Amino acid sequence: MGLVCPLVGSYLVLRRTVFLGLTLPQIAAAGVSFAFWLQQTGFLPRWEQSEQGIGMVGSLVFTFLGMGLIGYLEQRGKGLAEGRLAAAYALAGGLTILFIVFNPAGQIEVLNLLKGEVIALSQVELRLLAAVFGLVFLGMLIFRREFLLTSFDRDLAFLLKGRQVIWDVLLYLLAGLIIAFGVIMAGPLLIFGFLVLPALAARPLVSRMSKFLLLSSLLGLVMAFMGFYSSVRLDLPLGPTDVTLGCCLIFLAYGLRRISAKASATVMMLLFVVLLIAGCATSMTVTTPVPDAKAVRSDRIWLAKVKNSTGLPLLLPSTNLLRSAGEMFGKVPSDYRQNVMDLLRDGLRQELQQNGYRVTFPEETDARFPPFSAETNSALQLGREGKLSGLVFVSEIWRWEGYPQQFVRVFVDFKLVRLEDGAVLWDRRVQRAIPTSSSTNLGQAYTDAVIAVVHEIFG
Amino acid sequence: MEQDSVLDVRDCAVVLDGQTLLSGVSFKVRKGEALAVIGPNGAGKTILFKALLGLVPFRGTIEWGEALRIGYVPQKFPVDKTVPLTVCEFFLLKAKRFWSPDETFLEHLSHELSLVGLSQEILERPVGELSGGQLQRLLIGWAMVDHPEVMLFDEPTAGIDVGFEETVYQLLQRLQKERNTTILLISHELNIVYRYADQVVCLNREMLCRGKPHEVLHPQDLARLFGESGFYKHANEAHQH
Numbered sequence: 001m002g003l004v005c006p007l008v009g010s011y012l013v014l015r016r017t018v019f020l021g022l023t024l025p026q027i028a029a030a031g032v033s034f035a036f037w038l039q040q041t042g043f044l045p046r047w048e049q050s051e052q053g054i055g056m057v058g059s060l061v062f063t064f065l066g067m068g069l070i071g072y073l074e075q076r077g078k079g080l081a082e083g084r085l086a087a088a089y090a091l092a093g094g095l096t097i098l099f100i101v102f103n104p105a106g107q108i109e110v111l112n113l114l115k116g117e118v119i120a121l122s123q124v125e126l127r128l129l130a131a132v133f134g135l136v137f138l139g140m141l142i143f144r145r146e147f148l149l150t151s152f153d154r155d156l157a158f159l160l161k162g163r164q165v166i167w168d169v170l171l172y173l174l175a176g177l178i179i180a181f182g183v184i185m186a187g188p189l190l191i192f193g194f195l196v197l198p199a200l201a202a203r204p205l206v207s208r209m210s211k212f213l214l215l216s217s218l219l220g221l222v223m224a225f226m227g228f229y230s231s232v233r234l235d236l237p238l239g240p241t242d243v244t245l246g247c248c249l250i251f252l253a254y255g256l257r258r259i260s261a262k263a264s265a266t267v268m269m270l271l272f273v274v275l276l277i278a279g280c281a282t283s284m285t286v287t288t289p290v291p292d293a294k295a296v297r298s299d300r301i302w303l304a305k306v307k308n309s310t311g312l313p314l315l316l317p318s319t320n321l322l323r324s325a326g327e328m329f330g331k332v333p334s335d336y337r338q339n340v341m342d343l344l345r346d347g348l349r350q351e352l353q354q355n356g357y358r359v360t361f362p363e364e365t366d367a368r369f370p371p372f373s374a375e376t377n378s379a380l381q382l383g384r385e386g387k388l389s390g391l392v393f394v395s396e397i398w399r400w401e402g403y404p405q406q407f408v409r410v411f412v413d414f415k416l417v418r419l420e421d422g423a424v425l426w427d428r429r430v431q432r433a434i435p436t437s438s439s440t441n442l443g444q445a446y447t448d449a450v451i452a453v454v455h456e457i458f459g
Numbered sequence: 460m461e462q463d464s465v466l467d468v469r470d471c472a473v474v475l476d477g478q479t480l481l482s483g484v485s486f487k488v489r490k491g492e493a494l495a496v497i498g499p500n501g502a503g504k505t506i507l508f509k510a511l512l513g514l515v516p517f518r519g520t521i522e523w524g525e526a527l528r529i530g531y532v533p534q535k536f537p538v539d540k541t542v543p544l545t546v547c548e549f550f551l552l553k554a555k556r557f558w559s560p561d562e563t564f565l566e567h568l569s570h571e572l573s574l575v576g577l578s579q580e581i582l583e584r585p586v587g588e589l590s591g592g593q594l595q596r597l598l599i600g601w602a603m604v605d606h607p608e609v610m611l612f613d614e615p616t617a618g619i620d621v622g623f624e625e626t627v628y629q630l631l632q633r634l635q636k637e638r639n640t641t642i643l644l645i646s647h648e649l650n651i652v653y654r655y656a657d658q659v660v661c662l663n664r665e666m667l668c669r670g671k672p673h674e675v676l677h678p679q680d681l682a683r684l685f686g687e688s689g690f691y692k693h694a695n696e697a698h699q700h
Contacts, residue, residue, distance in 0.1 A: 014542070016539070144557075144558075145552075145557040145558070148552070148557070149552050152542070152544065152552070153536075155512075155514055155531075155533065156531075156552070158512070158513070158514060202543075203541055203543060204541065206543050207543055207544075207545055207584075207585040208543060208544075208545050208548060209543055209544050209545075209548050210548075210558065211543070212543035
C-alpha cells in the first residue's frame with residue numbers, strides 16, 4: 001500500500017486533483033457502510049468466509065459509480081470542479097455516518113475501519129491485496145509515460161497521441177481499484193494519506209519526474225513502516241498515526257529544501273540511522289517472566305481483581321461450555337456471566353501458585369475491594385487502605401477486541417508491587433494481536449487469547 | 460481535397476454552452492504556405508485553432524491532409540511553478556523512449572534548442588522555473604523538435620522581449636524555406652502579417668475577409684474588423700512607407 005498508492009497519488013498531484021484522492025476513499029467508505037447495513041437488514045446474504053467480502057463489494061460498486069458520476073459532471077463542465085468534489089465528499093461522509101447509525105450491530109467494525117484501525121489481515125485478504133496492488137503497480141510501470149503525458153497537459157497529450165480518453169480511463173480504473181480495496185482493508189483516511197502525502201512531501205525535494213515518482217514511493221514506504229511501528233508501540237490507531245507522520249514528512253521536506261542537497265542527504269541518513277537504532281533497541285528489549293516466590297523472598301501474594309478499562313463488558317457468550325458445566329453442577333449462579341477478567345485471573349492464579357506463591361484474593365479480606373489499577377500509586381493507596389501487606393499482583397485491561405476465526409487484539413498491563421515500600425518488582429505490557437484462527441466463536445477466541453497472554457508473561 | 464492542400468476548412472462554426480463563438484469560417488491552406496489569422500481580442504482566433512486541432516467540438520468540416528504531423532505553440536501555457544519536470548524531460552515526452560533516451564535524440568534536441576536561442580544548460584532546469592520568454596522559446600522548440608509538416612502559432616511573440624520577436628519571425632521564415640513547413644499564425648501585428656503571410660483570414664466571431672494581405676487588408680476592412688480605434692492605421696501606413 002505504501003509503495004503503490006503514492007505512485008497513483010503522484011499523478012493526482014500532477015493533475016491538481018488532490019481532492020479527488022480524498023473524495024473517492026470517502027465514497028468507498030460510504031459503500032462499505034451501505035453494504036454492511038444492507039446485510040444487517042437481510043437484503044444481502046452473510047458471507048461466512050469473509051465478513052469483509054460484502055464490504056469489498058460495496059466499496060467497489062460505490063467507488064466506480066462515484067468515479068463515473070464525477071467524470072460525467074466533469075464532462076458537462078458545469079460549476080466549479082472543486083465544488084463538485086467537495087459536495088461529493090460531504091455527501092459521502094454524511095451517508096457513511098447515516099448507514100452506520102442505521103446499523104448499530106455493525107457500528108464497531110465500520111467505525112474501526114473509518115478510524116483506520118488495521119489490526120491484522122487474513123491470508124486470503126493479504127493475497128487479494130497483494131494481487132490487486134501488484135496489478136496496479138505493474139500498470140503504473142508499463143504506462144507511466146502515457147499517464148505522465150496526460151497528467152501534465154491534456155492539450156499537448158492530445159496533439160502528440162490523439163484523443164487520450166483511454167489513458168484517463170485506465171489511470172482512474174487503477175486508482176479506483178486500489179482505493180476500493182484499500183479502503184475496506186485500511187480505511188479511507190489511510191488510503192488518502194498514502195495517495196497524496198508522500199507525493200506532496202517528495203515534490204519540493206526533486207526537480208525530475210523520474211526522481212519524483214521514485215521518491216514518492218520511497219516516502220510512502222517510510223510512512224508505512226514508521227506509522228505501523230509507532231502505532232504498535234504507542235497503541236495508536238494506524239490511520240491517524242500514518243497521516244500525522246505523512247504530514248510531518250511534508251514539513252520535513254520543505255525544511256530540507258531550504259538547505260543544500262548534501263545537508264539534506266545527511267539529515268535523511270541520520271534520520272534513517274536513528275530509526276534503525278530505535279528499531280533494533282526495541283527488538284532487543286529483554287522481556288522477563290514473572291519472578292518466582294524465592295526470587296522476591298516472599299510467598300504471600302494478593303491477586304487483585306483484573307481491572308477492565310475498555311468500557312466494554314467483555315462478557316463471554318452464553319454458549320461457553322465451561323460456564324454451562326458450572327451451571328449444571330450448581331457451581332455458577334444462573335444469572336452469572338463469565339467474563340474475560342475472570343478468565344484471566346483464573347489463569348494468573350494457577351501460574352502464580354506454580355511459581356511458589358500463596359495466592360490470596362483481596363476481596364476475601366473485604367468483599368468491597370474493587371479491582372486495582374495498574375497505576376502504581378493508586379494500587380499502593382488501595383492496598384494500604386485495605387491494610388494489606390506483602391505483594392500485590394495487579395492487572396488492567398485497556399483493550400480487548402475479538403474477531404472470531406481471526407485474532408483478538410489485546411492491550412493489558414501487569415504489575416507486581418511490594419506494598420511496604422511501593423517497589424515495582426516486575427511489570428509487563430502485553431500489546432498485540434493474538435491469532436485465534438482455530439476458534440469457532442468469540443468465547444473460544446477470548447479463552448485462547450487469555451491462555452496466550454498468561455503463557456507470554458510466565459514464559 | 461486538392462493534392463497540394465494541407466488544410467481545407469468549410470463553414471466551420473464553434474458553439475459552446477449555447478454561445479456561438481465562431482461561424483462561417485472557410486479557407487484552404489496549401490503546403491508550405493503561411494496563413495495569418497487576425498482579429499480583435501475575443502474574435503475567436505484561439506478557438507479557431509483549437510477547433511482545427513480537435514480540442515473543442517465544432518460544426519462544419521475541417522479536413523487535414525493525410526498523415527500530417529502538427530506542431531502547436533499555444534498563446535498561454537500555465538505551468539505549475541513546482542512541477543517536478545525538467546526541460547529535458549519535457550522534450551522527452553516526444554521521444555520514443557522517455558525513461559532511457561538515446562543520444563541521437565539528445566543531440567538533435569540541442570540543435571533545435573539553439574534555433575530558438577536556448578542553450579544546452581537549460582535542459583536540466585525545471586520547467587516551472589523558466590521565465591515567460593524562456594518558456595515561450597521552449598514551447599516553440601517543443602513544437603518544432605519532431606519537424607512537423609504544419610505548425611500553428613498562437614501569438615508566438617507574446618511575452619517575448621522585442622529583440623527576440625524578430626528572431627521568431629525569421630525562424631518561421633526559415634522553417635518555411637528549409638523544411639517547407641506550413642505555418643498558421645495568429646498575430647495582432649499587421650506589419651508582421653504583411654511581411655510573412657501568404658494569406659490572411661480576418662475574424663470577428665465570423666470571417667470578415669480572406670485572401671492575400673495586400674489585396675484584402677484595406678483600411679475600411681480593418682476599420683470594420685478592429686473598429687475606429689486607429690490601432691491598425693500605424694501598421695498599414697508603415698507598410699505603405
